[in-house]
Amino acid sequence: MSLTGTPFFVLTVVLVVVALAALFGLWNRIPGPGAARLAARFGLAVLSQLTAVVMVLVYLNNSMGPFYDSWSDLFGGSTTVSDTALSGNNGHHGGDGVAPGGKLTFSSYLPGVLKTRTVGASSGIEGSLYVWLPPQYHDPAYANTDFPVVELLPGTPGTPQAWFGTMKVQDEMSKLMAAGTVKPMIMVSAKLNVLGGNTDPGCADIPGVARTATWLSRDVPALIRSNFRAAKAPSQWAIMGYSAGAYCAVNLTVQHPDVFGSAVSLSGYNTPESPLVTNNLGLSRANDPVYQLKHAKKQPPVSFLMGGSLQDQGTVPAAKALLAVLRTPGDSRLVTVREGGHTPTVWREMLPDALTWLSARTSG
CATH class of the missing domain: 3.40.50.1820 (Alpha/Beta hydrolase fold, catalytic domain)
Structure with missing residues (x-):
């Protein structure tokens, strides 16, 4: 999947929606002792933030550059x-x-x-x-x-x-x-x-x-x-x-x-x-x-x-x-x-x- 293609950007948007739905939908339904519930809630919060950050970065890369044209451009070894x-x-x-x-x-x-x-x-x-x-x-x-x-x-x-x-x-x-x-x-x-x-x-x-x-x-x-x-x-x-x-x-x-x-x-x-x-x-x-x-x-x-x-x-x-x-x-x-x-x-x-x-x- 292309780094700058529409399908990948759409995927990042979907992941944000899924992460937020999990955060709000599971917040009060997590079983187990208090420490485990706290850790799980923290993990869901971090996941939702990470997916949002990735979505914004992909949007900025596509709309203001692109700064990176491909996965190999992003991670090196493209030449x-x-x-x-x-x-x-x-x-x-x-x-x-x-x-x-x-x-x-x-x-x-x-x-x-x-x-x-x-x-x-x-x-x-x-x-x-x-x-x-x-x-x-x-x-x-x-x-x-x-x-x-x-x-x-x-x-x-x-x-x-x-x-x-x-x-x-x-x-x-x-x-x-x-x-x-x-x-x-x-x-x-x-x-x-x-x-x-x-x-x-x-x-x-x-x-x-x-x-x-x-x-x-x-x-x-x-x-x-x-x-x-x-x-x-x-x-x-x-x-x-x-x-x-x-x-x-x-x-x-x-x-x-x-x-x-x-x-x-x-x-x-x-x-x-x-x-x-x-x-x-x-x-x-x-x-x-x-x-x-x-x-x-x-x-x-x-x-x-x-x-x-x-x-x-x-x-x-x-x-x-x-x-x-x-x-x-x-x-x-x-x-x-x-x-x-x-x-x-x-x-x-x-x-x-x-x-x-x-x-x-x-x-x-």
Whole structure:
């Protein structure tokens, strides 16, 4: 039974009803000595509370994320990583990083949103992709147009479909295109939490663990270009994320300016937090965008939109800190909101500014 499916949620509701019925129906009918009756009543009360908590958590997971897409995502061990990828043989099957015949089969997730599951040829990571194509993509007038692409990253824990569920980026794009403030762009949301459970992959290539950075910066762009009319120039590719995904967006742009020309950070941070990364000084510094920019002989020609909430402690200072190390800020800038914590409400509020800025950067 699927973790995010309606049948499982209905089951949790039924269990709550059964537990409450048992609590009230058996409260005065429990036989035995006083201590035994007290223990049984306590057990029934705890059971009713636990079932209610599970029901609420399942509802929140389904409606605000999902944070966990499957049982393996929740408990870990959700990632398939090839032995060749971990051993250093990239599993590379061609010059473009795509396995032979890298055409994917997509199904519908939401109106206008496609989904698929694939294995990255270079990373060996099995991950899901969700793609939104602007209406112009199917317009004969745009038949020869290669569209700019924005890669979208969730937080940790989190799933890629949250961008089209909770964040509703496709609705915001439609509004802004109708208003003429944003040009058509392909939106692709990729799996970030490749290790499952609460294990943060650190947006890095970690020897013997997983090559998350390779999956996001090499495999995903190659797969999108192989299956859609997607632009090839780095200036027409951008990456945006919130929370841990925001850190990852900036980190990948600093490391791979040959892939991404701009990045948007919504309530992100600057230094790696995953123990898998921080336990290795060299790996930690390699995945610290502020450190890399500060010590670069020549900073990459990329730009950043750094966002945060004044009530979300640390996000605005982190954004200002990264912008401060840019020797040539160019189009980079700060966007803030006055109220709100580390929540999708804040990220949705910053979305119109972010998409407008991205459109101007990627329009070519």
